[in-house]
Amino acid sequence: MDNSLLAGEVGPLGAANGKFGFSLLKRSANSEARAGLLQTPHGLIETPVFMPVGTQATVKTLSRDELIEIDAPIILSNTYHLYLRPGSELIAEMGGLHRFMNWPRPILTDSGGFQVFSLGPLRKIDEDGVTFRSHLDGSSHRFTPERVMQIEAELGADIIMAFDECAPYPSDFTYTKAALERTHRWAARCYTAHRESGLWEKNTLFGIVQGGFYRELREESVRFLTQGELDFPGYSLGGMSVGEPKDIFYETLAYTAPLLPVDKPRYLMGVGSPEDLLEGVRYGIDMFDCVLPTRIARNGACMVPQGRVNLRNASLSRDDRPIQEGCGCYTCRTHSRAYLRHLFRTEEILGLRLASIHNVYFLTQLMRDIRQAVLTDSFEQFRLDFLENFRTIPHEVRQHNREKRAASLKAKKN
């Protein structure tokens, strides 16, 4: 590491003990962008970082070795799904999540707050916690902040998330405020439960800022979660990118992220399109996770600097080029667009895997490039250059498809 890059006023901070810590290496001069190092029991993570999602202890379709080759620094997994299957006790018996899936690098587990609240009519919330029914077999379960801390401890991830409520969009001020305050009380209970569990050495707990798209509530949330007694080693922004228009998302991000303690890692949950990652970094975010690269890969779309390549398009049938010219991923080094299109048309499993490899590599590499740009004080230029030839999907199109999907799912239930 080049120590000359250490910014005088920040330095290594936030270390709860010898195994966890966060150091800022660089702060951008003309934006909130930062570059840092996050220390965990399973190694160092260079930030800003993109974390691929492995909900059920697997980043869908990718083997451990493929993730290592892609050089994913850390992956995500999910408390709700692993609790239901195979069960957190079983994973603990098998030596914890790292050993169970044989993943040597850091893992972050989401608390299941997002999942429980997307169960809709299958769940009932009260002050103490949430009673819900399994989407798998309808069996009844209960999550409280203390129970979730226990489950996450059994899973044994490096970074664990507080149990929160992710309010849907749109939600009115009154509801959002009530949900936020409950989330705060739960955050305090998570904090206490985690501290009393004596597992500080094994996993570190992040607090989650909520408050929907109301500035007043976001400010209140940051204030509450950063007060004296609640000194979380990291903070995330939750409840974002849940279907709101882009300008509202960017606006909320812009005024919330800079409020967070400068010396703690900041994690923007569920965000992962290239343009959103750039916007996140611009406002001082250090960590991101998203299912987007793996999900769209399985559905035949690949991320490229120009936007997307849809592998099902007939125009690729005789295209001998790789998905992305000059890309260093296994897929681009090995196979043509024509071959990938063939695999998707014939519904061969290899297509899903090759596209996933490319997309996860693309975002991992993008974050590496972004980090380098921040370190060399050229992030703003990098951002503008990138956006200049990147074609995004218009909001109206996204909204239209979201509504269609919601209607379709509703019709299927009836």
Place this chain on the structure above:
RNA sequence: UCCGCAAUAGCUCAAUGGUAGAGCAACCGGCUGUUAACCGGUAGGUUCUAGGUUCGAGUCCUAGUUGCGGAG
């Protein structure tokens, strides 16, 4: 050669004599803390041919063509 059955979108098939549809395939779009190898959209037709009956025929009648089955 005779008898029977069939012929509708690229494929497999719907359509009481009253506006020719579906599934799949094709083509296009979407997916943001994964209940997602998913969801949506578009295009596609001289209803085998030629006559006839009828206000009106994919549908009924006649002949032919092609295919399948049976008899010889």
